Amino acid sequence: MARLRKFAAYRKVERPYTRISKFRKKSFIRSSPNLKIVRFEMGDPKKEFNYTLELVSKSDLQIRHDAIESARQTSNRVLEKGLGKMGYFMKIMIYPFHILRENPLASGAGADRMSTGMKKSFGKPIGAAAQVRKGQKVCIVRVNKEGIEIAKNALKRFSKKIPNSYSIVVKENKPVTISK
DSSP states (O other): OOOOOOOOTOOOOOOOOOOOOGGGOOOSSSOOOOOOOOOOOEEEESSSSSSSEEEEEESEEEEHHHHHHHHHHHHHHHHHHHHHHSEEEEEEEOOOEEEEEEEOOOTTTTTHHHHHTTTTOOOOEEEEEEEEETEEEEEEEEGGGGGHHHHHHHHHHHHHHHHSEEEEEEEEEEOOOOOO
C-alpha cells in the first residue's frame, strides 16, 4: 500500500469543490473514506464537574482524522489512569468533514499507459480532515479541582499528537442554583 503524503500537502485551509449530492451521479466524490475516530465523548457525561479545561488553537489549519484518533487515545489513557473511568469528561469538539483527495501519478516503466497526467485530475478520496480556525476549541476536559494537573497533562499530550500550537484555558464552572 502507498504511504501517506506529508501533512504539509494538506495543512492549508482551503475549500475546494468537493460536491457530495444525494444523487450519486451528480456527486464528484462517490464514496467518503471511513473515519478512524472511535469516540468523541469519553468519561462521565452526566456528572457535574467544577472545572473545564479547553484546548484552543492558535492558528488556522487542517488536522487529519488519524491524528485526532491518536491524540484521543493518548490523552484518554492519561485521564483514565489518573482519575478513573468516571472521574472526568472529555469531548473532542472538531469533526473531520473535509475530504482529502489525491491525484495518483504513476512513475516507472509503463507509466505512460496508465497515467492521465493533469487531465481529469480531481483525485480520489484518501482521507478526511477537520478544518480548525484560530481561537476554536479542539478538545474540552471537565474535572474537579484535584484533577486539574492530570487534565492539563492529558491536553498537553493531545496537542503533541496533532499539528499546530495550542493554549490550555482553565475555566471554573459556576454551580447552578434554582430559586423558588
